Amino acid sequence: MRQDGFRSEEIDTSRPHPARMYDYLLGGKDNYELDRQAAEELAAAAPEVRIGVQANRAFLRRAVRYVVGSGVRQILDIGTGLPTSPNVEEIARDVAPDVHVAYVDNDPIVNLHASTLLTDSEATTTVLADLRDPQAVVDDPDVRRVIDFDRPVAVLLVAVVHFLTEAEKPAEVVATLRDALPAGSFLVLSHATGDFADRTAAQAVYNKASATLTLRDRAQVERFFDGFELVEPGLAQVPFWRPDTPPPARSGEIGFYGGVARKTG
Numbered sequence: 001m002r003q004d005g006f007r008s009e010e011i012d013t014s015r016p017h018p019a020r021m022y023d024y025l026l027g028g029k030d031n032y033e034l035d036r037q038a039a040e041e042l043a044a045a046a047p048e049v050r051i052g053v054q055a056n057r058a059f060l061r062r063a064v065r066y067v068v069g070s071g072v073r074q075i076l077d078i079g080t081g082l083p084t085s086p087n088v089e090e091i092a093r094d095v096a097p098d099v100h101v102a103y104v105d106n107d108p109i110v111n112l113h114a115s116t117l118l119t120d121s122e123a124t125t126t127v128l129a130d131l132r133d134p135q136a137v138v139d140d141p142d143v144r145r146v147i148d149f150d151r152p153v154a155v156l157l158v159a160v161v162h163f164l165t166e167a168e169k170p171a172e173v174v175a176t177l178r179d180a181l182p183a184g185s186f187l188v189l190s191h192a193t194g195d196f197a198d199r200t201a202a203q204a205v206y207n208k209a210s211a212t213l214t215l216r217d218r219a220q221v222e223r224f225f226d227g228f229e230l231v232e233p234g235l236a237q238v239p240f241w242r243p244d245t246p247p248p249a250r251s252g253e254i255g256f257y258g259g260v261a262r263k264t265g
């Protein structure tokens, strides 16, 4: 066990892992051969997945700029993923230098990478915790050190809720987070869907990896925003959520919905 509580034996490299597969698809280097093979299988099963992950990440950048531009100065990023440039704090601090960011992921390798890159330990933290226990995330002392739940918070659940099965009650998970937030807070959420193409083969790749991918349709994803008001244009395929450049070719096939919503009451 290291001083920071990280145990290297917790890193499972015997099976592909979604964070490392995603990193590979984004062109990152923090992945192993098994992850690369699974990611290639995924891209063979769902050819638009490469532009899909890029479009998802571009959605995250636009959404973070939007919420910080709306005045929010605290971000709780759950399902952070491996460091990708620009990362959430860089995007946010480009708009406002005083943004606090708490990164949460249940993958020890993500936690390790994120913690070595922390630039400002007063305003940023990285926590190993699980979205399936949202109250523990909200109560985590390190999260509380940088996030004040009496002031607006933007919760990012970007490309992570689809790793929760129905049995894990994702709607209750999101509702628990929502109830911890004051008015003026935001939910930024993106989610994989099979609404635009058959994704059965892609799901099978994940099911062999260390995660289960649950695709949800538009109505199911929209329900995660209960108790929030979606900002324009509402829930959209990620390339079409407030694009700042022309959406890439084949955007209509991209199987990710994204939306940003404000808690008003």
Ligand SMILES: C[S@@+](CC[C@H](N)C(=O)[O-])C[C@H]1O[C@@H](n2cnc3c(N)ncnc32)[C@H](O)[C@@H]1O
Pocket: 018, 019, 022, 056, 057, 060, 078, 079, 080, 081, 082, 104, 105, 106, 107, 110, 129, 130, 131, 132, 157, 158, 159, 160, 163
């Ligand atoms: C596809 S990546 C998304 C990364 C980033 N949010 C983005 O969209 O660019 C999904 C991340 O969610 C994390 N994750 C999956 N299930 C989780 C859970 N139950 N609790 C916390 N993190 C989880 C994975 O470890 C991975 O880092």
